[in-house]
Every structure is written in structure tokens, then in C-alpha cells.
Amino acid sequence: MKIIYAIAAAAVVATPMAASAQSVDGLRFGLELGLQDGSSNATGDDELYGAFVGYDANLGAGVIGGELVFRDSDLTASNGTVLNDTIQLKARYGQEIGGGLLYGTIGLARASASTGGTDNGYLVGVGYEYGLTDQVFLGGELQYSEFQNVGATNADVGSTSIAVRLGYKF
Numbered sequence: 001m002k003i004i005y006a007i008a009a010a011a012v013v014a015t016p017m018a019a020s021a022q023s024v025d026g027l028r029f030g031l032e033l034g035l036q037d038g039s040s041n042a043t044g045d046d047e048l049y050g051a052f053v054g055y056d057a058n059l060g061a062g063v064i065g066g067e068l069v070f071r072d073s074d075l076t077a078s079n080g081t082v083l084n085d086t087i088q089l090k091a092r093y094g095q096e097i098g099g100g101l102l103y104g105t106i107g108l109a110r111a112s113a114s115t116g117g118t119d120n121g122y123l124v125g126v127g128y129e130y131g132l133t134d135q136v137f138l139g140g141e142l143q144y145s146e147f148q149n150v151g152a153t154n155a156d157v158g159s160t161s162i163a164v165r166l167g168y169k170f
Contacts, residue, residue: 024063029053030167032141036073037154042157048073051161056092056101064100065092075111077150077157083111083119086145090123100130100139109145119157121147129165139165 032050054067069088076082087110094103105125113119125143131136146158 010154024056024058024096024169025042027053027170028137028167029107029135030149032069032163032165033066034141034161036075036159036164037073039158040076042075042159046073046075049159050162050166052167054090054092056098056169063094063096063103066090067092067105067107073161075157075159077155079150079155080114081119081150081155082114083147083150083157084114086111087127088123088145090125100128100137102126102130104127105141105143109147111147114148119144119147120152121157127165129167135169137165139167139168141165 007166031051032052034048036048050069050071052067052069054065056063056065066115067090069087069090070086071088073086074082074084077136088107090105090107091104092103094101103126105123105127107123108153109121110118123143123145124143127141128137129137129139143161144158146156149158150157
């Protein structure tokens with residue numbers, strides 16, 4: 001529960017800040033902290049910690065970009081297999097709204113499994129990033145991930161996550 005309060009506090013603190021004239025073009029990196037809840041053949045919830053690096057380009061009609069994300073979290077499938085250390089490759093598209101960037105994501109994910117090897121999946125999500133300064137941004141992202149045939153079985157495992165993201169743009 002403490003992490004939920006920390007996420008809520010970060011969102012409240014960031015809301016009244018004045019929007020900056022932040023450029024969305026360029027290289028970006030940062031950290032994320034959040035919660036993950038298992039669904040669809042998975043149990044429990046877990047904190048997640050992560051780091052990301054990406055690049056965005058303003059096309060005039062919208063912002064397009066990509067991200068590579070490393071997440072440390074555990075998701076336990078109903079068959080006992082634990083998925084952790086997830087690597088995600090995401091495409092993003094968004095619009096500049098209200099001094100920030102509202103975006104959607106779609107991508108691929110690969111998680112190491114407690115049974116050895118890896119399991120592959122996909123992800124979809126939405127997020128919002130708000131410029132605190134010309135280079136620093138604060139955001140939040142809601143994401144759904146699903147992994148197929150976890151632990152060499154026919155069990156598909158899904159999870160929903162919410163994360164606060166703090167980053168830096170060059």
C-alpha cells in the first residue's frame with residue numbers, strides 16, 4: 001500500500017506545475033516505479049522497478065518514438081512458473097496535449113522464467129508525460145502484457161501494470 005500512496009503523491013505534486021516548452025524530439029532515458037497485478041492464469045501483485053531508453057520525433061501531426069525497457073518484477077503463473085526480468089521493445093505514438101504528451105504504446109516483451117529459458121509476449125498501453133523543465137519529465141503509464149505458453153505449457157499469463165516514470169531528454 002505504501003507504493004500506491006507514493007504514486008498518488010507524485011501525481012498530485014506534478015499536476016500544478018507550469019508547463020515548460022519542452023521539445024519532444026530526441027534521446028530520452030529514465031526510471032520507473034509501479035505496481036503489477038496478475039490476471040488471466042496469474043496470481044498476486046508485485047512492485048515493479050525499471051529503466052528505459054528511447055527516442056521520439058515530432059512529425060508535426062504527432063509524435064512517434066520507440067523505447068527499450070528493462071523491468072524487474074515477478075509474475076507467478078497458475079502452473080507455478082515465475083516470470084521476472086522483463087525486456088520490452090515498444091513503439092509509441094502520441095499528441096502534445098496540455099503541456100505534455102498523451103501517447104499509446106504497442107510492443108513485444110520477453111521475460112526470463114523460473115523454469116529456465118524465456119517466455120515471449122506482447123503489450124499495449126497508454127501514458128502521459130509532463131515536462132517539469134526543458135529536459136526533465138514526469139509521467140505515468142498504464143500497460144497490459146500477456147505471455148503465451150508460459151513454462152512450456154498452454155497457459156497464457158496476463159498482467160496489468162501502472163508506473164510512475166521520471167526521465168531526462170537530451
